[in-house]
Amino acid sequence: MIDGGGFSRILRALHAAGALTRSDLGTATGLNRSTVATIVNELVSVGLVEEGAGSSGGVGRPSLMVRAVPDSVAVIGWDIRADSSTAIVEGLGGQILHRWSKTHRRGSTDPYEVAARVVAGSSEIAEELPDHVMWVGIGCAMPGIIDPGGEPPRSTVHRAPTLGWVDTPFGVIVSAALHERFGSDVPVVLGNDANLGAMAEWTRGAGKRSRVMVFVSGDVGIGGGVIVNGETLTGASGFAGEIGHIRFDPQGAACRCGARGCWETVIGLTSIVSSAGLDPLTAGINDVLEAAQSGDDACQSALTNAARAVGQGLAPVVNMVNPDTIVLAGHLEVLLAHYRHTIIEELRFTLSRESTDIRLVGPSLGTDSIVVGASELAFDRALERPQRWLASTESLRSE
Ligand SMILES: [Zn+2]
Structure with a gap:
């Protein structure tokens, strides 16, 4: 009898890589x-993986590859915002099997209403996929700080200003609503959107093989995440990496966090659009860019100042x-594409003499x-103890 840890390690390795030879699986785990052979055989018998000839990289006999079967087990990843919800279905091995998104009016942020949206959306999504898909989890990216503890862990939103939530047990609310709708207990886990x-x-994008990576996403607010050797820097109570709220200008504008002059009050999308003299309710970064390129002075200086402030805040x-x-993601990626030199110029004012060696890039997952x-x-949660679901055939469908 093989303990569950072996299954967990093999499935994690296959999920990360998509496909590996048996011998690479041994090395990775x-x-x-x-043990690898026994576990692989068992996973083949339940349809989670398959074995076949790999693409031969050179001369000689191609080695047998063990591949994750993408639509065997899957999860739904949600990005929940004040005015929209986006979801993807990701299969074992990392393939995106389905996309879903909906915009809704701002203001309807009651946690039970938002949970109902997740349940209704998950139901629509499940209808689009084959019956044999086994649902092993739901992950929700939230625009707020997640309590790392709690029961179950990571199920409470500690603070989400754009939703107006404080200590809201959203994961528990969604779980209960899912249980009511489908009669199944698919684990729900929450994370901070920028950290995720x-x-x-x-894991899968521009930061692969990086040791220390900083991710800054730009929208109305500025989110941040820091990954050190593959671990998210969470801090003592979960809000490390909230780069948008670094004090940038003590005399600056009031921030929605309650402080004054935070970085996001300067480089947030609405701030840039307003200082360009455009309407932040209707215009976006590309409108500012187009006007700047056709010679509009206000738009040009709004973008140059924003790019300078991006560099000054990153330093x-x-x-x-x-x-x-x-x-740099969101509208900051657009700034990077057109004002890279201005941003980098400000990064010279750091202790790193090799600051020019910092890879300053856009997200490769778009x-x-x-x-x-x-x-x-x-x-990650599902593969901790796969034996919990390996034996069952939970389905996100009503009986
Ligand atoms: Zn702030």
Whole structure:
């Protein structure tokens, strides 16, 4: 009899890589050949993995590859915002099987209403996928700080200003609503949106092989996540990496967090659009960019000032955590694409003489970073103890 830890290690390795030879599986998991063989055979028999010829990289006989079957087990990753919900279905091995998104009016942020949206959306999503898919988790990226503890852990939103939530047990509310709708107990786990985006870029995107990565996502607010050697820096109570609330200008504008002059009051999307003289309710970063390119002075200086402020705000972060990679997402990626030189100029004012060696890049998962991060979080929980669901055939469908 093989203990569950072996299954967990093999499934994690296959989920991360998609496909591996048996011998690479042994190396990745530290398990011996016969244990790998026994577990792989068992996983083949339940349809989670399959074995077949790999693409031969050179001369000689191609080795047998063990592959995750993407639609055998899957999770739903949600990105929940004040005015929209986006979800993807990610299968074992990391393939995106389905996408779903809906916008809704701002203001309807009652936790039970938001949970009902997740349940209704999950139901629509499940209808679109084959019956044999086994649902092993739901991950929700939240625009707020998640309590790392609690029962179950990571099920409470400690603080989410855009939703107006304080200590809201959203994970428990969603679980109960899912149970009522489907009669099944699919685990629900919550994460901070920027931290999840950071983790996704580290695992499957622009931060692969980075040691210390800083992820900054720009929208109305500025979110941040720091990954050190593959671990999210969470801090003592979960709000490490809230880069948007670093005090940037003590005389600056009031911030929605209650402080004054936070970085996001300067480089947040609405601030840039307003200082360009455009309407922040209707215009976006590309409108500012187009006007700047056709010679509008206000738009040009709004963008130059924003790019300078991005560099100035990153400089202390660079001094603090010494990253090898900085990923700028959302409208900050647009600034990076057009004002890279201005941003980098400000990064010269750091202790790192090699600051030019910092990889300053956009996210390689594009707009998917956060939903992929939410899915990875759900898989992480599911693959901790796969024996819990390996024997069952929980389904996200009503009887
Ligand atoms: Zn603030």
